[in-house]
Amino acid sequence: xxxxxxxxxxxxxxxxxxxxxxxxxxxxxxxxxxxxxxxxxxxxxxxxxxxxxxxxxxxxxxxxxxxxxxxxxxxxxxxxxxxxxxxxxxxxxxxxxxxxxxxxxxxxxxxxxxxxxxxxxxxxxxxxxxxxxxxxxxxxxxxxxxxxxxxxxxxxxxxxxxxxxxxxxxxxxxxxxxxxxxxxxxxxxxxxxxxxxxxxxxxxxxxxxxxxxxxxxxxxxxxxxxxxxxxxxxxxxxxxxxxxxxxxxxxxxxxxxxxxxxxxxxxxxxxxxxxxxxxxxxxxxxxxxxxxxxxxxxxxxxxxxxxxxxxxxxxxxxxxxxxxxxxxxxxxxxxxxxxxxxxxxxxxxxxxxxxxxxxxxxxxxxxxxxxxxxxxxxxxxxxxxxxxxxxxxxxxxxxxxxxxxxxxxxxxxxxxxxxxxxxxxxxxxxxxxxxxxxxxx
Amino acid sequence: xxxxxxxxxxxxxxxxxxxxxxxxxxxxxxxxxxxxxxxxxxxxxxxxxxxxxxxxxxxxxxxxxxxxxxxxxxxxxxxxxxxxxxxxxxxxxxxxxxxxxxxxxxxxxxxxxxxxxxxxxxxxxxxxxxxxxxxxxxxxxxxxxxxxxxxxxxxxxxxxxxxxxxxxxxxxxxxxxxxxxxxxxxxxxxxxxxxxxxxxxxxxxxxxxxxxxxxxxxxxxxxxxxxxxxxxxxxxxxxxxxxxxxxxxxxxxxxxxxxxxxxxxxxxxxxxxxxxxxxxxxxxxxxxxxxxxxxxxxxxxxxxxxxxxxxxxxxxxxxxxxxxxxxxxxxxxxxxxxxxxxxxxxxxxxxxxxxxxxxxxxxxxxxxxxxxxxxxxxxxxxxxxxxxxxxxxxxxxxxxxxxxxxxxxxxxxxxxxxxxxxxxxxxxxxxxxxxxxxxxx
Numbered sequence: 001x002x003x004x005x006x007x008x009x010x011x012x013x014x015x016x017x018x019x020x021x022x023x024x025x026x027x028x029x030x031x032x033x034x035x036x037x038x039x040x041x042x043x044x045x046x047x048x049x050x051x052x053x054x055x056x057x058x059x060x061x062x063x064x065x066x067x068x069x070x071x072x073x074x075x076x077x078x079x080x081x082x083x084x085x086x087x088x089x090x091x092x093x094x095x096x097x098x099x100x101x102x103x104x105x106x107x108x109x110x111x112x113x114x115x116x117x118x119x120x121x122x123x124x125x126x127x128x129x130x131x132x133x134x135x136x137x138x139x140x141x142x143x144x145x146x147x148x149x150x151x152x153x154x155x156x157x158x159x160x161x162x163x164x165x166x167x168x169x170x171x172x173x174x175x176x177x178x179x180x181x182x183x184x185x186x187x188x189x190x191x192x193x194x195x196x197x198x199x200x201x202x203x204x205x206x207x208x209x210x211x212x213x214x215x216x217x218x219x220x221x222x223x224x225x226x227x228x229x230x231x232x233x234x235x236x237x238x239x240x241x242x243x244x245x246x247x248x249x250x251x252x253x254x255x256x257x258x259x260x261x262x263x264x265x266x267x268x269x270x271x272x273x274x275x276x277x278x279x280x281x282x283x284x285x286x287x288x289x290x291x292x293x294x295x296x297x298x299x300x301x302x303x304x305x306x307x308x309x310x311x312x313x314x315x316x317x318x319x320x321x322x323x324x325x326x327x328x329x330x331x332x333x334x335x336x337x338x339x340x341x342x343x344x345x346x347x348x349x350x351x352x353x354x355x356x357x358x359x360x361x362x363x364x365x366x367x368x369x370x371x372x373x374x375x376x377x378x379x380x381x382x383x384x385x386x387x388x389x390x391x392x393x394x395x396x397x398x399x400x401x402x403x404x405x406x407x408x409x410x411x412x413x414x415x416x417x418x419x420x421x422x423x424x425x426x427x428x429x430x431x432x433x434x435x436x437x438x439x440x441x
Numbered sequence: 442x443x444x445x446x447x448x449x450x451x452x453x454x455x456x457x458x459x460x461x462x463x464x465x466x467x468x469x470x471x472x473x474x475x476x477x478x479x480x481x482x483x484x485x486x487x488x489x490x491x492x493x494x495x496x497x498x499x500x501x502x503x504x505x506x507x508x509x510x511x512x513x514x515x516x517x518x519x520x521x522x523x524x525x526x527x528x529x530x531x532x533x534x535x536x537x538x539x540x541x542x543x544x545x546x547x548x549x550x551x552x553x554x555x556x557x558x559x560x561x562x563x564x565x566x567x568x569x570x571x572x573x574x575x576x577x578x579x580x581x582x583x584x585x586x587x588x589x590x591x592x593x594x595x596x597x598x599x600x601x602x603x604x605x606x607x608x609x610x611x612x613x614x615x616x617x618x619x620x621x622x623x624x625x626x627x628x629x630x631x632x633x634x635x636x637x638x639x640x641x642x643x644x645x646x647x648x649x650x651x652x653x654x655x656x657x658x659x660x661x662x663x664x665x666x667x668x669x670x671x672x673x674x675x676x677x678x679x680x681x682x683x684x685x686x687x688x689x690x691x692x693x694x695x696x697x698x699x700x701x702x703x704x705x706x707x708x709x710x711x712x713x714x715x716x717x718x719x720x721x722x723x724x725x726x727x728x729x730x731x732x733x734x735x736x737x738x739x740x741x742x743x744x745x746x747x748x749x750x751x752x753x754x755x756x757x758x759x760x761x762x763x764x765x766x767x768x769x770x771x772x773x774x775x776x777x778x779x780x781x782x783x784x785x786x787x788x789x790x791x792x793x794x795x796x797x798x799x800x801x802x803x804x805x806x807x808x809x810x811x812x813x814x815x816x817x818x819x820x821x822x823x824x825x826x827x828x829x830x831x832x833x834x835x836x837x838x839x840x841x842x843x844x845x846x847x848x849x850x851x852x853x854x855x856x857x858x859x860x861x862x863x864x865x866x867x868x869x870x871x872x873x874x875x876x877x878x879x880x881x882x
Contacts, residue, residue, distance in 0.1 A: 005497045005525060007762050011543040014527070017491040019540065021547050022554065025487050041820050043797035043827035043847075046466050050458035050573055051559065055515070056446045069512040071529065073563035074496070081566045084446060086455070088512065099460065102452040106462050108794055108844045110830060113463065118492065118559075122514035125522045132491055147830040268813075321448050353549055356484035368590075372709075379482050386484035389551060389588040403549040406484075 016123055016131030018336060026351030028134070028339060032116055034164040035136055035333075039114040042157050044138055047113045049099040051120075054084040057098055057321075066090060067122040069131075088120040092137040092332065093317065100141050101321040110142040110150075116335075130336055136161075139330025146327050148261055151293040151313060152268035158297070158309055158331045159276060166347075167338050170309065172297040173280040174269070176262045177290050177312070179245065180281075182255025183231055187224050193288070194218060195228065200284040202232055232282035239266040241279040258292070265293055275300060291315040295331055305341060309333045352405040355384045358422075359401045362388040364414040374412045374420065377435040401425060408440065457564055457572030459777060467792030469575075469780060473557055475605040476577055476774075480555040483598050485579055488554045490540040492561075495525040498539055498762075507531060508563040510572075529561040533578040533773065534758065541582050542762040551583040551591075557776075571777055577602075580771025587768050589702055592734040592754060593709035599738070599750055599772045600717060607788075608779050611750065613738040614721040615710070617703045618731050618753070620686065621722075623696025624672050628665050634729070635659060636669065641725040643673055673723035680707040682720040699733070706734055716741060732756040736772055746782060750774045793846040796825045799863075800842045803829040805855040815853045815861065818876040842866060849881065 013019070020028060036046070052071060059066055070087045073080075089095045092115045100111060116136045123129040138157055140150045155172055162168050180199070181192040189195050198213045205213075207229050214220045214228060227250060234244050242263045245255075262279060269277040285294040294312035299305050311331030342348050360375040362368070368391075375387035386406070388397050401409050402425065410433075411421045422438060423430040454460070461469060477487070493512060500507055510529045514521075530536045533556045541552060557577040564570040579598055581591045596613055603609050621640070622633040630636050639654045646654075648670050655661045655669060668691060675685050683704045686696075703720060710718040726735040735753035740746050752772030783789050801816040803809070809832075816828035827847070829838050842850050843866065851874075852862045863879060864871040 005495060009525075010495060010498050010762055011539065013543070014491065014493065014495075017493060019491055020489070021544060022486040022488055025489060028489075029487055040796040041825050043795050043800075043825055045463040045795045046470055047463055048461070048466055048469075050455065050460055052455065052458060052573070054446060054451060054455075057451050066515070068515050070515055071510040071512055071561075071563075073565075074507070074509050074511055074528065075563060077565070083566050084450075087515065098452065102454070103462060108841065112795065112827075120512075122512075122516060124514075124518070125524050132493070149828070149830040153828070321451055354484050354486045354553065355481040359484075384482050384484055386553075387590070387594070389590040400549065 014131075015125050016129055018130065018132070018340065021350075021353075023350040023353050024343070024348065026355070027348055028335075030351070031165040031335065031339070035116060035161050035335075036114070038157060038161040038164050039138055042112070042153070044112045044114045044157075047096070047099060047115060048117060049089075049095045049115070051089055051118070052086040053089055053095055053098060055087045056084060058087055058089065058094055067124075069120050069122040090121050091119055092117060092135060093139070093330070096137070096139060097141070097317045097326065097328070098321060100326060104143075104324070109144075110140050110146065112138075112140050114138045130340075133334065133336035134339075136333040136335050137330055139328050141326055141328040143324060143326060146313065146329050148264055150329050151261060152265045154311070154329055154331050155265075155269065155277065155295050156272075158295070158311075158333065159272065161333065162297075162309070162338075167308075167342060169273075169276065169300040170297040171275055171300045171303075172277050172295055172309070173283045174262070174265060174277060174293065174295055175279065175281055175283040176258040176265075176293050177284070178254050178258030178292055179262055180231075180258075180284060182252045182258050183245070183248075183250050184228070186250035186252035186255055187227055189218065189220065189224070189228075191218055196284045197286075199228065199232055199282060200286060202282050207232075234279075234281040236266075236279050237274055237277070238270045238279075239263045241266065241281065245281065261292060285310060285312055289314040289317055293329070299341070302341065302345075306337075307334075308338050308341075354386075354404045354406070356386045356404060356406045357384045358386070358408040358410050359397065359404075359406045360385060360387045360410045360412065361394065361397045362391045363394050363397060363411070365391065366412045366414050370412050374410060374435050378410065378438075381436075410435070455572075456566050457570055459571065459573070459781065462791075462794075464791040464794050465784070465789065467796070468789055469776075471792070472606040472776065472780070476557060476602050476776075477555070479598060479602040479605050480579055483553070483594070485553045485555045485598075488537070488540060488556060489558060490530075490536045490556070492530055492559070493527040494530055494536055494539060496528045497525060499528055499530065499535055508565075510561050510563040531562050532560055533558060533576060534580070534771070537578070537580060538582070538758045538767065538769070539762060541767060545584075545765070550585075551581050551587065553579075553581050555579045571781075574775070574777035575780075577774040577776050578771055580769050582767055582769040584765060584767060587754065587770050589705055591770050592702060593706045595752070595770055595772050596706075596710065596718065596736055597713075599736070599752075599774065600713065602774065603738075603750070603779075608749075608783060610714075610717065610741040611738045612716055612741045612744075613718050613736055613750070614724045615703070615706060615718060615734065615736055616720065616722055616724040617699040617706075617734050618725070619695050619699030619733055620703055621672075621699075621725060623693045623699050624686070624689075624691050625669070627691040627693035627696055628668055630659065630661065630665070630669075632659055637725045638727075640669065640673055640723060641727060643723050648673075675720075675722040677707075677720050678715055678718070679711045679720075680704045682707065682722070686722065702733060726751060726753055730755040730758055732768075734770070740782070743782065743786075747778075748775075749779050749782075795827075795845045795847070797827045797845060797847045798825045799827070799849040799851050800838065800845075800847045801826060801828045801851045801853065802835065802838045803832050804835045804838060804852070806832065807853045807855050811853050815851060815876050819851065819879075822877075851876070 068087045119135050123131050184192045184195050211225045214225050242259045290312040292313035297309035313329040315327045362371045375385045379385045409423045419432045422433040509531050560576050564572050625633045625636050652666045655666050683700045731753040733754035738750035754770040756768045803812045816826045820826040850864045860873045863874040
C-alpha cells in the first residue's frame with residue numbers, strides 16, 4: 001500500500017484468480033446447472049456453508065503446510081470483541097464436517113449433500129497455481145457405518161456429472177486402503193502408514209526408488225519389497241483383480257475385508273465403458289484420513305495432467321469436533337482446473353455474449369410504448385428479449401445484434417401503422433409476425 | 442491462536458456469517474434460479490469476477506471508513522514475489538467497473554450484466570451485522586451516455602425479480618439527482634453536494650434539524666430553507682409530481698433536464714400497482730457517485746426496516762481506471778438481508794430436506810441389481826431418485842422417507858418375483874406400477 005498503483009496496474013489480472021468473459025461464464029453456468037441436476041437426480045441436497053472457518057478448524061494440530069488465506073479487518077480496533085483468527089476455506093470437506101457436526105439434530109442421516117462453491121488457497125504468486133477456484137463435492141455422511149452401496153454409487157455420480165458437462169472421458173482409478181493395509185499387515189509390515197506414503201511415490205520415483213526407500217526407511221527385505229511392488233503392479237477393468245491379489249498368497253483379515261469391498265465396487269462399475277473405471281492397486285491418495293475405497297480421476301486424453309477428481313471413504317473426519325463418530329465417503333471435482341485445461345485445449349466452445357433470443361428494434365419512429373409492449377409480450381411468452389434502448393438508425397441496431405449473436409431481430413410497426421416483422425439473423429429472412437403467437441421455425 | 446479452542450467453540454456459529462439448513466438452502470437456490478431467469482429474460486448476461494481486488498481498487502484515495510476484509514497468506518515468505526494487499530470485495534459495483542475496464546475490447550456495449558455473488562464486510566463482531574452475504578446486482582455500462590430507457594427498465598427488472606422470489610411488496614422510492622442539484626442551483630445554493638448530504642438526514646433528524654444544519658453549515662436564509670424543504674415534501678405515485686416541483690417556481694437548466702428524466706421514468710412506472718413506485722423528492726442516496734435517477738426500496742409491510750434494494754445512475758464510476766468515461770446505471774438487491782428478515786417474520790416456507798421424488802426401497806430380499814436398475818430406470822425418466830442404501834427392515838426405510846419428506850416410496854419385487862409397487866407417502870395408497878411407464882397421478 002505504500003506505493004500507489006497506476007491505473008494500468010489496477011486493471012492487471014491477479015495471478016491465480018481467474019475470470020471469464022460473459023460467453024465463457026455462460027458455459028460455466030451451464031456446467032453448474034448440469035452438475036446440480038445430476039447430483040439432485042440422486043437425491044443429494046445443496047448446502048452452502050459460510051466460506052470462513054476459524055484457522056484452528058481448518059488446520060489440525062501440528063498441520064503447518066497448508067497454504068491458506070487468513071482474513072483481517074482493515075478497521076479492526078482494540079476495543080472490538082476478541083475473535084479467533086478466521087481463514088477462507090481451502091476445500092469443502094472440513095467445513096462440511098463442521099457444518100454436519102454443528103447441525104447434527106436437524107439433519108437426516110445418511111446425510112447426502114453436494115456443494116458447488118469457491119475455495120481459496122494462499123499459494124505463492126510465482127507458482128501460477130489457482131488461488132481462487134470453483135470446486136464441487138458430493139459426500140455422504142452417517143452416524144453409523146456407511147453402507148458399501150455408496151462406495152459404488154459415488155463414483156457413478158461423479159462419472160455422470162463429468163460426462164454431463166462434456167469434460168470426459170476421465171479414467172477413474174480405484175483402490176481400497178484396507179487392501180493396502182491388510183496386505184502389508186499380512187507381510188508383517190507394521191508401519192502401514194509409511195509404506196503407503198512411500199508406495200504413493202511409485203509414479204514419480206519408479207519401482208527402484210520405492211524399493212530403496214522401503215529398505216532404508218522401513219528396513220524391508222528384498223522378498224517383502226517384491227511382494228509390495230507385486231501388489232502395486234496389479235491393474236484391471238473388473239473384479240478379476242481381486243483374484244490376482246489373492247494369487248500373491250498374502251492373507252490377513254483386513255485384506256479379506258478390503259478385497260470383498262473392492263470386488264463389490266468393481267463389479268458394480270463393470271457396466272461402464274472400458275477404461276472409465278480401473279482398479280489400480282498402487283493408488284493410495286495422499287490424505288491420511290482415507291480408510292477404505294479411494295478414487296483418483298484423470299483426463300483419459302491427457303494422462304500426464306494432474307488429478308481432476310479425487311476422494312474416498314473416511315471413517316472419522318470430524319472426530320475432534322463431536323463425541324460421536326461421523327464416517328463419510330465422497331468425491332471432489334476440480335471444476336476450475338478442468339475448465340481451464342479444456343479451454344487451453346480448445347475444447348470449450350464459447351457460448352453467446354448474452355442470453356438474448358430476440359432484440360426488439362426501435363427505429364422508423366416506432367412509438368416507445370409499442371416497442372416496450374412488443375418486448376413485454378414476447379418476454380411473457382418465455383423468450384429472452386432486449387428492447388433496443390433508443391430510436392436509432394437500423395445499422396447500429398443490427399450491428400449490436402450481430403456482435404452479441406442475437407438470433408432474431410424484431411421490428412414493430414412505425415407510428416403510421418403496418419405490421420410486425422421478424423428477421424432471422426442467420427438466414428436474413430424477414431417475415432411478418434405477431435408477437436402474441438410467433439414461434440421460431 | 443494462542444489459546445486452543447474447545448470442540449464446542451469450534452462448532453459455534455460465527456456472528457455475521459449466516460448458514461442455512463438444507464431445507465432453507467433449497468429456497469435460497471430457488472430464489473437464485475428465479476432471479477437469474479428474470480435478469481436473463483431482459484438479456485442480461487452473468488459475470489462472476491474474482492472475489493478479491495487490490496485494496497487500492499476498492500478504496501478511493503482518502504477513503505478510510507470502509508469495513509473491508511484484507512486477506513493474507515498464512516505461509517507467506519519474504520522470498521515470495523511482492524504483491525499489493527488484496528481484500529474481499531464488499532459489493533459488486535467497483536469490481537464490475539474494474540472488470541469492464543479490464544475487458545473493454547471484448548465486451549459489447551451497452552454492456553448489460555448481472556451478478557449474484559457473495560460479498561464480505563469487515564464489521565465489528567459485536568454489531569451483529571452480516572459480514573458475509575449474498576448480493577445481486579443488475580447494471581448497464583456504456584462507453585457513451587446511457588439512454589434514458591434504462592432509468593425506467595432497471596427498476597422494472599428489480600420489481601419483477603423481487604416479485605418472482607415472493608419477497609414483495611416493496612416500495613421503491615425514486616428521485617433524480619439532477620432535480621436536486623438543479624433546484625438548489627436555481628435557489629443560488631452553490632454547495633449542492635453538502636445540501637444533498639444534509640437533506641438525506643430528513644428521515645432521521647426531521648425538518649427542523651435539517652433547517653438548522655442548512656443555516657449553520659451553508660448559511661441559508663429562512664426563505665431558501667423553506668424552498669428546500671418544500672421540494673423534499675413532494676411525493677407521488679405518478680408523473681404529476683413534476684408539475685408540483687415546477688409550481689415551486691424555481692428554475693435552472695439542470696432542473697429542467699432532471700424533471701424531464703423523472704417525468705419519463707414515472708410515466709413508465711405508472712402501470713404498476715399503486716405504491717410499488719413512488720417519486721420522493723427527498724431521496725438522495727448517500728453515495729457520492731450517483732448523478733441522475735436514484736432508487737431506494739423498502740418492504741412495504743416493514744417500512745422501518747432498512748433499505749433492501751438501492752441504486753441509480755452514475756456517470757463515471759470507473760473514471761480513475763480508464764481514460765474513457767464509462768457511465769452506468771444499476772440496482773443492487775440485498776438477498777441475505779431480505780431472506781433473513783422474511784425468515785424472522787415467518788414468511789419463508791421451508792423446502793424439503795432433499796430434492797428426492799422417489800425412494801426405491803431395498804427390502805424383502807430384493808436383489809441389489811434389481812433395486813439399482815429400478816432406481817436407474819426412474820432416474821433416466823427425469824425423476825430424482827434415491828436407492829435405499831441397504832437391505833433393511835421396512836420401517837427404517839419408511840422413517841427415512843418420512844423424515845426427508847420424500848413423496849413416493851417404490852418397492853421392487855423380491856427375489857421370488859412379483860410386481861413393482863409404489864406408495865404415495867401422503868395418502869399411503871400403494872399400487873402396482875411399472876418403473877418404465879409410471880407417472881404420479
